[in-house]
Every structure is written in C-alpha cells, then in structure tokens.
Amino acid sequence: MRIFIIKSSTAHTAFDYSIKDIPGTSGRLDLICRSLNAAFQLSHSFRKNVRVYTVLYGPPDPPKTIRFEGAKIKPKTLNPDEVSTAKLIGKILNAGKDIKEPTKEREVLPGIYISRMTFEDVVRKNIKYNLYLLEENGVDIEKVKFPQDNVGFILGDQNGFTEEELNFLEGLVPKITIGPKPYLTSHVIAFVNIYLDRIGIP
Numbered sequence: 001m002r003i004f005i006i007k008s009s010t011a012h013t014a015f016d017y018s019i020k021d022i023p024g025t026s027g028r029l030d031l032i033c034r035s036l037n038a039a040f041q042l043s044h045s046f047r048k049n050v051r052v053y054t055v056l057y058g059p060p061d062p063p064k065t066i067r068f069e070g071a072k073i074k075p076k077t078l079n080p081d082e083v084s085t086a087k088l089i090g091k092i093l094n095a096g097k098d099i100k101e102p103t104k105e106r107e108v109l110p111g112i113y114i115s116r117m118t119f120e121d122v123v124r125k126n127i128k129y130n131l132y133l134l135e136e137n138g139v140d141i142e143k144v145k146f147p148q149d150n151v152g153f154i155l156g157d158q159n160g161f162t163e164e165e166l167n168f169l170e171g172l173v174p175k176i177t178i179g180p181k182p183y184l185t186s187h188v189i190a191f192v193n194i195y196l197d198r199i200g201i202p
C-alpha cells in the first residue's frame with residue numbers, strides 16, 4: 001500500500017467556499033484536489049492500493065482530516081476533475097460538522113472518512129507503514145531502498161511545514177527529496193507514484 005499524508009495550513013474546514021472560485025475562496029483546496037488526482041488517477045483506471053489523508057487547518061473549524069481509502073472507494077466517487085472533487089470534499093465536511101471526538105473517524109461514503117485528527121495524530125497512527133518526509137533538502141529518492149509492503153509520504157502545501165511540525169518529524173521519519181527545486185505538491189505525488197511503479201514497489 002502507498003500512503004500520502006498531505007497537510008494544508010489554509011484549506012477550509014467547512015463547505016463555505018465557492019465552487020466558481022475554488023483557489024480564491026477555499027484556502028487553496030484546489031491544491032488538495034489536484035493532489036488527490038495525482039495520488040489516485042490513472043488513465044482510465046484508479047489506484048486502489050493508495051490511501052490519502054488530507055489534514056486541513058484552515059478556518060473555521062480546524063483540524064479536519066479526511067481519509068480516502070482507494071481499496072474501498074466506489075467507482076465514480078472521486079473523479080479526475082477539480083470541481084467535482086471540491087464538491088465531494090464539501091459534502092464530507094458537511095457530514096463531519098458535528099464531530100466532537102478528537103480521533104474517532106466517521107465514514108461518510110464507502111472508503112471516505114472524516115475526523116478531528118491532528119497532523120501529529122495521523123503521523124503517529126501511520127508510523128508503522130514506513131513513512132518518509134518529502135522535502136527539497138532530503139536524501140535523494142534514488143538512494144532509498146523502499147520496503148515492498150507499505151510505504152508512506154508526508155507532504156506540505158504551498159507554505160510547507162512549520163518549525164514545530166519539522167521538529168516533531170525530525171528523527172521520526174527520514175527526509176527524502178525528488179529533485180533540486182521546490183515542486184508543486186501534486187507534481188511531487190505524481191512523480192513518486194510513477195517512480196515507485198518504475199522500480200516495482202506495489
């Protein structure tokens with residue numbers, strides 16, 4: 001299984017944004033929509049061996065974490081286009097409005113869950129799956145010997161990570177890089193997926 005944990009410091013935690021202007025009104029939920037596209041979509045098929053957590057810290061009610069479980073998501077739920085994904089996320093946020101418990105997940109649709117888990121909760125919960133932090137100044141991905149069973153990647157948004165988050169991750173997960181420039185989160189996910197395909201990691 002492949003896991004992607006994407007932290008957004010700004011993406012809204014309620015369906016209070018306009019579908020006509022997703023980047024301008026949702027705290028860059030468009031970045032999350034494109035990242036989901038890169039994580040799951042293949043030409044005419046879907047990566048069932050992928051799990052994505054999007055950890056949202058934008059207003060008005062952070063944190064909200066949405067888990068997408070490729071193996072359980074029904075066809076035509078998560079589509080390639082950004083607008084339908086932003087609507088889907090809005091529907092999930094609406095369904096999770098009244099969640100009180102800090103870590104309990106609620107299944108909104110088959111394979112799609114919402115909770116109040118923090119970024120740290122998500123990392124701790126998945127630490128057994130061989131996590132890596134994707135950062136520009138890490139070890140070259142080509143030097144990494146990935147395990148054959150489970151592998152996970154932690155990515156930031158347009159603002160990267162805070163000092164506090166980096167301190168939390170330091171020593172907990174290895175830091176790796178895909179190249180010498182700061183790339184878009186969705187492009188990094190696409191690259192990692194294709195790279196793992198090429199080197200034969202399921």
Ligand SMILES: C[S@@+](CC[C@H](N)C(=O)[O-])C[C@H]1O[C@@H](n2cnc3c(N)ncnc32)[C@H](O)[C@@H]1O
Nearest residue numbers: 134135136155156160177178179181182183185
């Ligand atoms: C647009 S970048 C963030 C740039 C942000 N200004 C910063 O300084 O961190 C979004 C995310 O993509 C990932 N990323 C970007 N470039 C990368 C690279 N060369 N190697 C590995 N991950 C990268 C990181 O997880 C980063 O947090």
